[in-house]
Amino acid sequence: MIRMEAWKGIDGWPAYEVSSTGRVRSLDRTVVTSHGVRKKLKGRVLRQNKNGSGYFQVVLSSVEKSHNAFVHRLVALTFLGQPKEGTEVCHIDGDKHNNRLENLRYGDRAANMADCKRHGTTALGERNPSAKITVSDVLYIRNNFDGTAQSRSELAEKFSISSAQLSGILIGKFWPHCGGPIRKKAPKHGERPGSKLTEEDVKEIISEMNSGGMRSKVAVRFGVSPSCITKIMKGLTWAHLPR
Secondary structure (H helix, E strand, C coil), rough: CCCCCCCCECEEEEEEEECCCCCCCCCCEEEEEEEEEEECCCCCCCCCCCCCCCCCEEEECCCEEEEEHHHHHHHHHHHCCCCCCCCEEEEECCEEEEEEEEEEEEEEEHHHHHHHHHHHHCCHHHHCCCCCHHHHHHHHHHHHCCCCCCHHHHHHHHCCCCCCHHHHHHHHCCCCCCCCCCCCCCCCCCCCCCCCCHHHHHHHHHHHHHHCCCCHHHHHHHHHCCHHHHHHCCCCCCCCCCC
């Protein structure tokens, strides 16, 4: 059942209203400018702009101040009331552009992130607007970290990330879709310290590539970079195995 659009005033902003469908409008009003001039302004539906994370915002303004407000928060605060401590506005269908009242609820951070993951809207990896590196970079880091402090320092410097960010990548906290924690094992013949691949893995890689496998797909399957596959096939690593 589709609800009729309802409008309510926005708390703290008497010249504005927000609707149950997620629209925001200003009201007809008379303002006094800083020069003491009275000016009549006609109300209108405000234009909404997306921020860097894809949420719609509007600008609320008066003679004294202006404020960038999230539309989903305006709808929730106006129609659902103040949230309990530790809760935030959640989009029920996972669509951050759908700010209709019936699509909003309050929930804690864990519930909100679970909703995003369930709907496939979590900004993972390169989809995150704040991401500095790519999937290929992450795979390179995971494949080339040898467990030493020097390696950690060199990789962090190479990709201009902090030691904490590097650690998060290596344990699977950041970019978890690229693999879980890297477990160190004693190196075997032909294997460099910290390598993710076993000898059996490499034999399988060689077999797949010799059978016409695509380098990029083989790399993703084994959680390594395409350049790692190239080195294996050229005999630059694991040279003792037949090609």
